Amino acid sequence: MLAYILRRLWQMLPTMLGVILLVFFLFNWVGGDPAYILAGKMSNPEQIANIRAQLGTDQPYYVQLWIFIKQIATFNFGASWSTGETVSHVIMTRLGPSLTVLIPLTILETLFAVALALVIAFMRGSIIDRTVMIACTVGMSISILVYIILFQYWFAYKLSLFPVQGWGDSFWQNLFHYSTLPILIGLVVSIAPSLRLYRTFVLDEVNQDYVRTARAKGLSEKRILWVHVLRNAAIPIITNVMSNLPALLIGAFLIERFFSIPGIGREVILAVERSDFPVIKAITVYVAAATMLFNLLTDLMYQAVDPRVQLK
Numbered sequence: 274m275l276a277y278i279l280r281r282l283w284q285m286l287p288t289m290l291g292v293i294l295l296v297f298f299l300f301n302w303v304g305g306d307p308a309y310i311l312a313g314k315m316s317n318p319e320q321i322a323n324i325r326a327q328l329g330t331d332q333p334y335y336v337q338l339w340i341f342i343k344q345i346a347t348f349n350f351g352a353s354w355s356t357g358e359t360v361s362h363v364i365m366t367r368l369g370p371s372l373t374v375l376i377p378l379t380i381l382e383t384l385f386a387v388a389l390a391l392v393i394a395f396m397r398g399s400i401i402d403r404t405v406m407i408a409c410t411v412g413m414s415i416s417i418l419v420y421i422i423l424f425q426y427w428f429a430y431k432l433s434l435f436p437v438q439g440w441g442d443s444f445w446q447n448l449f450h451y452s453t454l455p456i457l458i459g460l461v462v463s464i465a466p467s468l469r470l471y472r473t474f475v476l477d478e479v480n481q482d483y484v485r486t487a488r489a490k491g492l493s494e495k496r497i498l499w500v501h502v503l504r505n506a507a508i509p510i511i512t513n514v515m516s517n518l519p520a521l522l523i524g525a526f527l528i529e530r531f532f533s534i535p536g537i538g539r540e541v542i543l544a545v546e547r548s549d550f551p552v553i554k555a556i557t558v559y560v561a562a563a564t565m566l567f568n569l570l571t572d573l574m575y576q577a578v579d580p581r582v583q584l585k
Contacts, residue, residue, distance in 0.1 A: 274576075278569065285565045292561040296554055297341050301334070310548050311354055341554075350555040355547040360555045363540060370440060371536035374452050374528065375521050378459045383514055386464050390471035391498050394479055405468070412465035417458070421531050424458050438533040455528045470513060474506040481505070507578045515571040519564040523556075 308324040309316070325331040329340050344350045350360035389405075396402050429437040435454035441447055478484065479502060487497045526538030537556065544552040576583075 274573075278573075281569050281572070285569075288565060289562060292558060293342060293345065294338075296557055297338055300550055300554060301337070306330070307354075307550055310550075344555075345558055350551045353544075353549055353552050355544070355549045360551045363552055364537070364555060364559070367535055367537045367540045368522075370447070370534050371522055371525065371529070371538065373444070373447050374455050374459070374534060374536065375518075375525060377448070377452070378456045378463070379514065379518065379521065381456070381460055382463050382467055383510070385460070386467035386471050387503070387510060389464075389468050390475050391503060393468070393472050394475040394502075395494060395498055397476060397479070406472075409465040409469050412461070413469075417462050417527055420458050420462055421527065424454060424461075425531070428454060428457075438531070440534055451532070451534070455532050455534065459525070459528060467513075471506070471510055474509045475502055478502045478505045504579065508575055511571060511574050511578065515567050515574070516564075518567055519560050522560065522563075 306321075306325075307328060308321045308330060311324050311328075312320050322331070329337055332340075348361050352359055353363055356363070393402050393405055425437055428434045436451055439451050441451065475498075479498075483505075484497060484502065487501055488494075492501075522537045523541055525536065526542050528534065529536040529539035530542060540552065541556055543549070544556075
């Protein structure tokens, strides 16, 4: 397994280099001259030349690319153009609030969706199955903005069960006080598509030969679903969960924005609004790296779930 991990890490280098080149050329050719952004409207050629010298953008492209690679390797992208914080500090301080919401949300969504998918698959073709699928389709058709507004109005404003927005310094207070309503909204929004997808995975396994063999041997339907079917359906479920994890960091920006959660998603939106290139470049590169590492972790989890999977 160690040889497989080392080989996969080695194979990530060309992909990572491609991401670095793409980000570098996009921001240098499409993003425009950062000196004009930093100098503002009231600027002169001397100020612009001085800013270019400070940023290194007056150097040849290969020198700028090498500086960019060193920034990635040393986790030092300089300071944010809008706030003056170091980019590494911005990422580290915003990552915690995002994970406080997203980790419990991912765990709850996966557990509920898998359990419901098995139950619905057990009653496949029944009126309950069809009703749940129709409810999932309706739920998926409603924008997350509607859920946020309704839940904030009823549960936070009318019933005063949760705070409308805010964030504190205590982890447990943030987890059980400020994050509860955002997690509930995320669960309601995400469980419908996950349930439909996992139900399909389960039904694909239900029709396999080994299930008919297990039934012929007299095993109960409950044991067949929760032991044999779930184990084989776990591989596509793991693939779906792990592939969505990096995107969740950025995709949760609406929840973070409406609930004033100082997370990565909210920071990306603020950085885009302010044209804060160092923050945008850093988050883009590290999300790409996280995606590749999660893909490696997914392959390792395959073998843990099903020993028949060989890592070669």
